[in-house]
Amino acid sequence: MKEISMSSASRRSILTLAAAGPAAAMAGSAKAVPASSAGSLQSRPGEGRAAVITGSSRGIGAATARRLGAEGYAVTVNYLTNRDLAEQVVRDIESSGGRAIARQGDVADPAAVAALFDANDRAFGGVDVVVNNAGRMNVGLFAQMTDAAFDRMMATNVKGSFNVLREAARRTREGGRIISLSSSITLQRPAGGGAYAASKAAQDFYTSALAKELAGRQISVNAVAPGAVDTQLLRQHGDAALAGIPAMTPHGRIGLPEDIANVIAALCSNDGQWIHGQVVFANGGIG
Numbered sequence: 001m002k003e004i005s006m007s008s009a010s011r012r013s014i015l016t017l018a019a020a021g022p023a024a025a026m027a028g029s030a031k032a033v034p035a036s037s038a039g040s041l042q043s044r045p046g047e048g049r050a051a052v053i054t055g056s057s058r059g060i061g062a063a064t065a066r067r068l069g070a071e072g073y074a075v076t077v078n079y080l081t082n083r084d085l086a087e088q089v090v091r092d093i094e095s096s097g098g099r100a101i102a103r104q105g106d107v108a109d110p111a112a113v114a115a116l117f118d119a120n121d122r123a124f125g126g127v128d129v130v131v132n133n134a135g136r137m138n139v140g141l142f143a144q145m146t147d148a149a150f151d152r153m154m155a156t157n158v159k160g161s162f163n164v165l166r167e168a169a170r171r172t173r174e175g176g177r178i179i180s181l182s183s184s185i186t187l188q189r190p191a192g193g194g195a196y197a198a199s200k201a202a203q204d205f206y207t208s209a210l211a212k213e214l215a216g217r218q219i220s221v222n223a224v225a226p227g228a229v230d231t232q233l234l235r236q237h238g239d240a241a242l243a244g245i246p247a248m249t250p251h252g253r254i255g256l257p258e259d260i261a262n263v264i265a266a267l268c269s270n271d272g273q274w275i276h277g278q279v280v281f282a283n284g285g286i287g
């Protein structure tokens with residue numbers, strides 16, 4: 001999907017916005033940090049717990065679903081259109097010994113979000129972890145951004161996140177975790193990224209308020225703000241647009257979905273309980 005017409009140079013500058021930083025002394029190929037803590041410090045830490053992960057048919061959401069599934073969480077995999085991919089994530093979790101279901105639902109629709117949580121509750125008895133991940137990125141200069149591109153992005157990122165967090169506030173069990181996907185673009189604030197950055201900044205403000213509202217229930221509420229991560233969200237703008245990112249990052253590689261899943265899993269662990277009301281920048285050291 002490419003909703004904004006931009007020069008390739010502009011597009012590249014938008015896509016590298018999350019990767020600005022000192023040029024890497026050595027550019028390396030993309031390589032995920034292994035999920036080394038899964039099952040090593042605690043055996044299946046998610047056993048007896050359930051997670052709802054919006055937008056988990058692919059990208060960061062899918063990597064998080066596989067990671068939490070491997071840790072013993074029962075996972076509700078949500079998708080918008082890609083049913084086959086969502087069902088593959090379910091099969092992957094089941095083959096690692098876990099339990100999962102796939103449910104279609106547009107986060108922009110409050111009734112669909114309630115139905116998603118209802119399906120989770122019927123299958124797994126309640127929810128302990130909510131990963132508010134579904135999102136879209138439409139970039140473009142102010143003069144070029146269309147109403148349709150702006151409205152669809154805001155419906156998903158701002159209203160959709162609100163719908164998800166409202167259900168999470170009502171349903172997450174004591175001791176749970178609520179994690180929203182923000183972005184390191186809120187630091188860089190590049191030309192052409194204003195609308196997307198505003199939609200991601202909403203996650204930071206939602207997080208601060210909800211953390212205060214839910215602290216009495218021992219629920220930790222945080223946001224994770226990735227830098228550039230190699231997913232369809234960026235690749236929709238053309239593979240060539242990602243080419244310059246590795247040389248612009250301290251580690252010499254673009255982030256991978258598993259890098260972000262690792263951080264989310266750490267926040268979900270028992271050791272993550274005291275991290276509360278924070279925006280955790282997970283970007284390999286850009287900035």
Ligand SMILES: NC(=O)c1ccc[n+]([C@@H]2O[C@H](COP(=O)([O-])OP(=O)(O)OC[C@H]3O[C@@H](n4cnc5c(N)ncnc54)[C@H](OP(=O)(O)O)[C@@H]3O)[C@@H](O)[C@H]2O)c1
Pocket residue numbers: 018054055056057058059060061078079080081082083085105106107108133134135136137156160181182183184225226227228229230231232233234
């Ligand atoms: N990739 C990055 O560089 C990056 C950087 C910072 C932050 N983030 C944030 O991280 C989150 C995940 O990004 P990603 O890169 O993994 O994206 P992605 O690969 O494009 O995946 C998006 C996921 O969200 C789902 N989705 C989209 N709109 C939806 C809606 N209205 N209702 C329900 N599900 C919906 C998609 O479902 P279908 O497969 O069915 O379409 C898909 O599962 C987003 O919030 C994004 O803003 C990403």
